[in-house]
Amino acid sequence: MKNHLDNPPNPFHHQQVEYLEPPPEIKVEVREERAKTILSENDSPDLPFRWCVNPYRGCQHGCIYCYARPYHEYLDLGAGTDFETRLFAKINAPELLRKALASPKWTGESIHFSGVTDCYQPIEAVYHLTQRCLQVCLDFQNPVAVITRSYQVVRDRELLAQIHRLAGANVCFSIPFADDELSRVLEPHAPVPSQRFQAMRSLHDAGIPVGLLLSPIIPGLNDREIPRVIEQAAAAGARSSFYEPLRLPGSLESVFMKRLRERLPLRFERVQQRLREIRGGRLSDSRFGHRLHGRGEYWDSIVQLFEVCCRKFGLGYCHGNCTDRDPSDSTPRCSPRQMTLPFDV
Numbered sequence: 001m002k003n004h005l006d007n008p009p010n011p012f013h014h015q016q017v018e019y020l021e022p023p024p025e026i027k028v029e030v031r032e033e034r035a036k037t038i039l040s041e042n043d044s045p046d047l048p049f050r051w052c053v054n055p056y057r058g059c060q061h062g063c064i065y066c067y068a069r070p071y072h073e074y075l076d077l078g079a080g081t082d083f084e085t086r087l088f089a090k091i092n093a094p095e096l097l098r099k100a101l102a103s104p105k106w107t108g109e110s111i112h113f114s115g116v117t118d119c120y121q122p123i124e125a126v127y128h129l130t131q132r133c134l135q136v137c138l139d140f141q142n143p144v145a146v147i148t149r150s151y152q153v154v155r156d157r158e159l160l161a162q163i164h165r166l167a168g169a170n171v172c173f174s175i176p177f178a179d180d181e182l183s184r185v186l187e188p189h190a191p192v193p194s195q196r197f198q199a200m201r202s203l204h205d206a207g208i209p210v211g212l213l214l215s216p217i218i219p220g221l222n223d224r225e226i227p228r229v230i231e232q233a234a235a236a237g238a239r240s241s242f243y244e245p246l247r248l249p250g251s252l253e254s255v256f257m258k259r260l261r262e263r264l265p266l267r268f269e270r271v272q273q274r275l276r277e278i279r280g281g282r283l284s285d286s287r288f289g290h291r292l293h294g295r296g297e298y299w300d301s302i303v304q305l306f307e308v309c310c311r312k313f314g315l316g317y318c319h320g321n322c323t324d325r326d327p328s329d330s331t332p333r334c335s336p337r338q339m340t341l342p343f344d345v
Helices: 069-075 081-085 093-102 129-139 151-166 180-186 193-205 223-235 252-263 268-278 296-315
Strands: 002-005 029-033 039-043 052-053 086-090 112-113 144-148 168-175 211-217 240-245
Touching: 002 069, 039 093, 052 168, 052 180, 069 252, 081 086, 081 151, 086 144, 112 180, 129 151, 144 151, 151 168, 151 193, 180 193, 180 252, 193 211, 211 223, 223 296, 240 296, 268 296
Parallel strands: 029 086, 052 112, 112 144, 144 168, 168 211, 211 240
Antiparallel strands: 002 029, 039 052
């Protein structure tokens, strides 16, 4: 049962809110729901992790390339503006997680926050669902891995540091652009890269292993930014890095191409051409074993650039689940053709 709210709770009327970044300038409609389960089990052959927690559905960051947009269609909503303005908060997530971890069947495997939308998007400042779920993981000394684009994760650095000391924790920042202005065009309501690098440094200084997710790589657009992103991540304390190319499942293809043409008309044709080049003539490839890597000479040159930059700036790199690796281990564990991504389902 979903409780509809015409307006989300006002963070400035809530005494416990710690809003660490400017709220997006969009009108948001929030619905509270009581979920039946909170631990999602991944059965994709492309992905190396098993369990994830998603406290929210939809995402205020509004990144035009977000692969999760089509999931909103299962809610009878759209993958476009609905995805970033009509949000769902699973208000009983911490209670469900506590029940799951208390079960004798639970074996203490690492839990990933999140598998779909950002667990630290702006409404987390109001609901604290991610923070409360992390507290449950601390109580049970259960390892966690976090992937986010948000500066808000800094709020929980002490909590994450405690989990890391007792069970293991790491935070991977999704930063596909080095340039704040370009990021604002394609990630209109997410913190700009410079803020994410600041958050990365803050967590690193708190003793939390941090890494870089350079995703998505949009050929013909941000592939030339790879050296700058990796250099800045290394300076901010990252010791591991991984990536994936842009993929456009379902209706995301039309959403992305329409907005790209509107916002970057002079780059549209080049991006479209390069996408087809790395996808065998198509804009996307949804097949398991193919969707999370590209092909062809142009893509191979991107892979080589990524690896050379990682070696130059001292980052361990892999094409698998870097969030589960020791950040001091710089040995590649798999080939460019075995790339997977723990932020994807």
